[in-house]
Amino acid sequence: MRAFAAIYLRELKAYFFSPIAYALLVSFLALTGYFFYSGVAFYAVASLQVMQNPMMMQLNLQQYLLAPLLMNTSVMLMLITPLLTMRLLSEEKRSGTMELLLSYPLGDVQVVLGKFFAAWTFFLVMVVASWFHVGLLATMAEVPWAPLAVAYLGLIIMGGAFISLGLWASALTENQIVAAVAGFVALLLVWAMGWSASVAGPAIGPVLTKLSLGSHFENFPKGLIDTADLAYFVLFMGFFLFLSIRTLEAKRWKA
C-alpha cells in the first residue's frame, strides 16, 4: 500500500509539475468552452423560434443542449486521454528508470495501479474543471441536475476505460509518440466499432454494438444508468490493466 501510494503521488506530482497538465487542461477547457458557447447560442435561437411555433414545444435543455454537448466532450476526452497516458510507462523505459524501479521490492501491480489512478485523478480534475460551463448555465436557466450528474459519472467511468487502454499502449513501447498514436487509434476503433453494426449482418452486428465504447456511453447523457454499461466499463478497465501488468512482467523476461 505504501509503495502504491508512493508511485501514485509521484506520478500525480509529475503531471502538475510539468507543463503537460496545464497544456492539456487549457486545451480541453478551450474546446469544451467553444462547444458550450455555440451550443448555448444555437439553443437560444431555437428557443425564440419555439415561441412562434408551438409544434416545437418539446424542446428541453437536457436533450437539446446538454446531451449533445456531453457526447462532444466524451469524444474530446478520447482524443486527449492518450496524451495523458503516453508517458506513464514508456518514459520510464526510455530513460532507464524502469531498471531501478523494478529493482525495488514492489509488484508490477502496484506500479501499474499507482500510475493508473494518478492519471485517472488528473482526468477527474479536467472533468470537474469543465463544470464551470454548467455553473454559468445555471445562472441563466434551470439546469436538470440529476441527469447531468449521471452524465458526468459516465464521463468519469469511461475515462478510466480510456486510461487503462492508453496505459497498456504505453507499456508496449519506449516511444511516447507511438504510445499516444496507438492508444488513440485503438480507442477510436473501439469507440466507433458499433457504427458498422448495421452492415455487418445479424450475427456480428449486435456483438460489435455490445463491444463498442460509444454505444455504452450513449445512455449516460440521457440520465440513464444501465448496469450493463457499468459492467462493460469495469470489465474494460480490468482487462487492459491486466494486459498492462502482464506486459510489464513480460519486459522483465525480455529486456
Added chain:
Amino acid sequence: MIEVKELTKRFGATVAVDRLSFKVERGEIMGFLGPNGAGKTTTMRMLTGFFPPSSGQATIGTYDVVDQANKTRALVGYMPENVPLYQDMRIKEYLHFVAGVKALDRARAGSEVSRVLGAVGLETRADQLIKQLSKGYRQRVGLAQALLGDPPVLILDEPTIGLDPGQIVEIRSLIKGFAGSKTVVLSSHILPEVAATCSRVVIINQGRLVTEGPPELLRAGAGGDHLRLSVQGPEEELTQLLSKVPGVNSVACQEQAPQNGTCCYFSLETGGGPEVAAEVAKAVVEAGYGLLELTPVSASLEEVFMQLTTSEQAAGEEAA
C-alpha cells in the same frame, strides 16, 4: 550471502554470461572485474531480478532471485551503471519517493533520508533538482537511494565512474566501511580501486569466469619482481657482474644515454624481494661502479589484468 551457480544469459544467439559460478560471503566486498562487454552488468541485472537467467541459478540470502524475487529485492540496494533518475524531482523528494517504494514506514523514512544524505555528502544539495546536478552528484544520489533502508546487500555497478579524485576517495572509504557489516558486489574498471577496496575479486571475460581470489591475485601471476637500475660503467662488464648476483634471473641492458657512454640502464628480473635488491646494490658498489638509481618495479595491475583476460581468450580460441 550471494551464490551464483552455472548462471547463463543468452540474448538471441549472443551468450552474455556463460555458466558463471561464484560465491560472496556475508560481509565481504567483492570486486567484479572484466573488460567492457564481459557480462558484469548482465550478471548484476540478473541478481537484482531485472531479467531472469536463461539457465542456472542465483540466490541471495536463502532466496532464489527468480522465484522469490520480492524477498531478494528487499535485501538488495542496487545502483545501476548510468544511474537513471527522475530528472524533474528534487533530491530529497526523490529519496522520499524511494523510501516509499521500498515500503519504509513514514517515521523511519525521514530519518533514513537524512542519514543517507549525510553518508554521501549531499545535505547541502537536498533541495536541488536532479537534472541540474553534475555527474558526480547524480552518482551520489544513485548511491544514496541504494543505501536507503539499510539493505544488507549492495550491488553497485561502477560506483565511482565520473567522480573527481576527492570524491572517489570519499566514496571508496564509504564502501570500505561496509566491510564486515554488508555484503557488497561492486564492478569497476579502475583496478587500483578494486585492489584497495575489495576483499576478493572475481574476474570475468566474455561471460566466463577467468579467476577469483584475493586482490593480491592481481599482483601475482605476472612473473617475479623487476628492478630498474642505472649504473655508471661499461655495459659488458656490468652485465656479467649483475647476472652473477644470486637471485637475478635475467639482465637486459635497455639503453645507453647518448650524452655520456658511461651510464647504463638495466632491467633486471629477480626471483626475490628486497634481499635481492640489496645484493645487487652491494655487488655494484663493491666492484667500484657508481650506482645512480635502483628502483623496484612491480607489474602494473593493468598488465596483469590484460594478461589474465587475453590469455584466457587465447586458450578459449585454441580449444575451439
